[in-house]
Amino acid sequence: MSKERLLNHLYALGRLLAVVLTTFLGLLLVTFLIGRVVPIDPVLAVVGDKASPEVYERARIAMGLHLPLWKQFFIYLQNVLSGNLGTSVLTARPVLEDILRVFPATIELAVTGTFLGVIIGVPLGVLSAVYRGSIIDHITRVIGLFGYSLPIFWLGLMGLMILYANLDLLPGPGRVDMFYEDIVTPVTGLMLVDSLLAKEYDIFKNALSHLILPASLLGYYSMAYLSRMTRSFMIEQLRQEYIITARVKGVAEWKVVWGHALGNCAIPLITVIALSFGGLLEGSVLTETVFAWPGLGLYLTNSLLNADMNSVLGSTIVVGAIFLSINLFSDFLYKVMDPRAR
Amino acid sequence: MTQIPLLTVENLNVTFPSPKGDVQAVRQVSFSMSNEKLGIVGESGSGKSVTGRSVLKLLPSYADVAADRMEFKGQDLRNRSEKEMRQIRGEEISMVMQDPKYSLNPVRTVGRQIDEAYCTHRKVSRKEAKERTLEMLDAVKIRNPKRVYNLYPHEVSGGMGQRIMIAMMLIPEPSLMIADEPTSALDVTVQMQVLAILDDLVTQRGMGLIFISHDLELVASFCDRVIIMYGGRVMEICEARNLKASSHPYTRGLLNCLPKINGSDEYLPILERDEAWHSDQFSVSDRSAQ
Numbered sequence: 001m002s003k004e005r006l007l008n009h010l011y012a013l014g015r016l017l018a019v020v021l022t023t024f025l026g027l028l029l030v031t032f033l034i035g036r037v038v039p040i041d042p043v044l045a046v047v048g049d050k051a052s053p054e055v056y057e058r059a060r061i062a063m064g065l066h067l068p069l070w071k072q073f074f075i076y077l078q079n080v081l082s083g084n085l086g087t088s089v090l091t092a093r094p095v096l097e098d099i100l101r102v103f104p105a106t107i108e109l110a111v112t113g114t115f116l117g118v119i120i121g122v123p124l125g126v127l128s129a130v131y132r133g134s135i136i137d138h139i140t141r142v143i144g145l146f147g148y149s150l151p152i153f154w155l156g157l158m159g160l161m162i163l164y165a166n167l168d169l170l171p172g173p174g175r176v177d178m179f180y181e182d183i184v185t186p187v188t189g190l191m192l193v194d195s196l197l198a199k200e201y202d203i204f205k206n207a208l209s210h211l212i213l214p215a216s217l218l219g220y221y222s223m224a225y226l227s228r229m230t231r232s233f234m235i236e237q238l239r240q241e242y243i244i245t246a247r248v249k250g251v252a253e254w255k256v257v258w259g260h261a262l263g264n265c266a267i268p269l270i271t272v273i274a275l276s277f278g279g280l281l282e283g284s285v286l287t288e289t290v291f292a293w294p295g296l297g298l299y300l301t302n303s304l305l306n307a308d309m310n311s312v313l314g315s316t317i318v319v320g321a322i323f324l325s326i327n328l329f330s331d332f333l334y335k336v337m338d339p340r341a342r
Numbered sequence: 343m344t345q346i347p348l349l350t351v352e353n354l355n356v357t358f359p360s361p362k363g364d365v366q367a368v369r370q371v372s373f374s375m376s377n378e379k380l381g382i383v384g385e386s387g388s389g390k391s392v393t394g395r396s397v398l399k400l401l402p403s404y405a406d407v408a409a410d411r412m413e414f415k416g417q418d419l420r421n422r423s424e425k426e427m428r429q430i431r432g433e434e435i436s437m438v439m440q441d442p443k444y445s446l447n448p449v450r451t452v453g454r455q456i457d458e459a460y461c462t463h464r465k466v467s468r469k470e471a472k473e474r475t476l477e478m479l480d481a482v483k484i485r486n487p488k489r490v491y492n493l494y495p496h497e498v499s500g501g502m503g504q505r506i507m508i509a510m511m512l513i514p515e516p517s518l519m520i521a522d523e524p525t526s527a528l529d530v531t532v533q534m535q536v537l538a539i540l541d542d543l544v545t546q547r548g549m550g551l552i553f554i555s556h557d558l559e560l561v562a563s564f565c566d567r568v569i570i571m572y573g574g575r576v577m578e579i580c581e582a583r584n585l586k587a588s589s590h591p592y593t594r595g596l597l598n599c600l601p602k603i604n605g606s607d608e609y610l611p612i613l614e615r616d617e618a619w620h621s622d623q624f625s626v627s628d629r630s631a632q
Contacts, residue, residue, distance in 0.1 A: 241444035247400055249459040249510070250432035253424070260447055267449070339449060339494040 027320040031313045032076050040307045045089050086310035095314035104189025106295030110280040112215035117222025125230025140227055147224025156290035159213050173292035176207050214291045222276045229272045233265040267338045274330035278323045348550040350374045352411035356392050367392045369574040379551045381565035389574040390554045394520045399427050433463045436511040437520040441527035442503025446495035453491030456510045463514045478509040482539050501532030518550040573620050
């Protein structure tokens with residue numbers, strides 16, 4: 001019995017690994033091909049347009065671009081798997097190092113955004129499911145609709161114009177005021193955590209005030225999505241018989257709704273929250289550009305505008321890999337949380 | 343039977359609004375019961391379950407429920423608030439539903455769900471609640487209560503699930519149990535077993551039982567009195583042992599539809615419904631002792 005179970009687990013694990021590896025390989029193939037297809041000459045980007053043909057040719061051979069495509073892909077694969085994403089033309093540093101430096105800023109933003117989205121979106125969704133057709137349901141729907149349809153860069157610019165330029169309630173773009181930059185030594189890379197670790201409470205406050213607007217905007221998008229999903233999950237669960245059972249037992253209505261019904265929604269919600277978090281990482285390109293937030297999105301944008309292909313592809317791989325791991329993680333949580341899937 | 347009846351319902355009407363006009367699910371249903379086993383039988387949609395649920399006031403909020411009288415132990419249930427009803431639900435009146443597959447919360451352990459039923463009405467410690475739950479699981483003849491306590495609903499069989507439901511609904515010791523087709527979703531072989539347990543526990547505790555079913559034979563043998571319903575109306579109320587001898591045309595029709603193992607009839611007769619049964623004037627014939 002236990003041996004059989006172990007085998008089953010191993011089989012499931014093996015299947016999972018196969019899926020993940022295939023997906024990752026596909027991702028690498030796509031990024032590699034994009035790198036070869038774009039009309040940007042990687043050699044020219046390195047040697048500059050004043051180099052002589054001999055120098056150009058030497059650089060081309062040094063970069064392995066004279067080899068057949070499949071050989072190039074093999075070398076690329078070897079490099080990526082050993083953590084070598086190439087060197088950034090823009091910063092003249094290894095791409096991986098660059099990404100590790102800028103990524104925490106994106107994480108900080110996306111985590112805060114998702115957190116806001118969950119703590120507001122889920123309760124709103126529950127309430128609009130319980131009071132279906134009521135005023136709160138309609139308000140949530142309208143707010144959600146705005147969240148879906150307004151482009152984030154427009155909202156970001158509007159927010160900056162009103163709250164920063166006109167009312168001066170919040171600080172402008174960036175992670176901290178210029179004055180505070182580079183004071184805190186990065187430990188985790190997360191400004192809020194690092195400033196607390198360094199006991200620089202003024203910087204913490206400043207970083208928090210910088211974070212509020214972009215995080216709220218991301219949170220707004222996440223909330224719009226989560227409240228709609230929560231609403232439909234809840235409506236489905238509230239129809240179930242076990243809800244009547246709980247009521248027959250005399251259980252208080254708030255426990256029926258927030259305990260029994262939401263408890264059953266928690267499982268599909270995890271997947272949705274994970275997807276929304278992944279979406280925020282992707283969406284960071286626009287937000288970070290508007291707010292001059294020095295994260296992966298801004299790095300990607302800058303690299304793209306400067307034809308720095310190594311950085312662009314490296315960032316793409318990292319975002320893809322993270323998306324993959326988030327999905328993997330949510331699948332794992334699903335298995336842990338749902339007694340029927342164990 | 344001179345003491346206050348356990349439950350009295352007079353002229354109960356339940357209407358559900360729908361885009362195609364109102365649906366009258368229950369019309370002028372009246373009955374009264376003491377600590378006995380009262381069966382309610384009828385076809386699908388005859389208003390059996392709605393009658394049961396309106397006693398617990400558990401119909402959806404859009405349902406329009408009206409009655410001249412609805413008294414439980416002499417207390418009027420009609421103007422009870424939700425909060426007051428919660429004191430009655432579980433504690434005084436409880437209900438077992440059709441299929442344990444759907445009526446148990448799939449993500450909570452069986453033990454935790456039974457504990458909740460007990461703790462909602464009693465101020466007890468976790469340990470005490472667990473002890474009571476294990477006793478109760480034992481009372482519904484579950485062989486290894488400690489193991490079952492930690493199981494999830496999908497890990498138990500249908501018959502066991504229904505016994506768990508019964509344990510959960512009896513743990514606060516209510517005086518009235520509504521069993522809404524408690525054996526319809528079960529395998530025939532475990533039906534009798536579950537019924538025997540239900541019967542035992544209800545008789546032991548001297549409770550009232552409303553047994554909703556569409557199984558005439560079962561109700562005739564299991565209950566004390568039977569209400570026959572059709573189209574939301576009570577067709578007749580009679581002693582269960584006299585059911586087979588009923589002279590009411592609808593009841594006769596239902597009885598005739600039952601196939602007999604040794605019957606010589608090649609065709610079962612088709613139930614003939616009389617339009618007059620739908621009219622308000624059609625009187626309820628109460629041939630029972632009351």
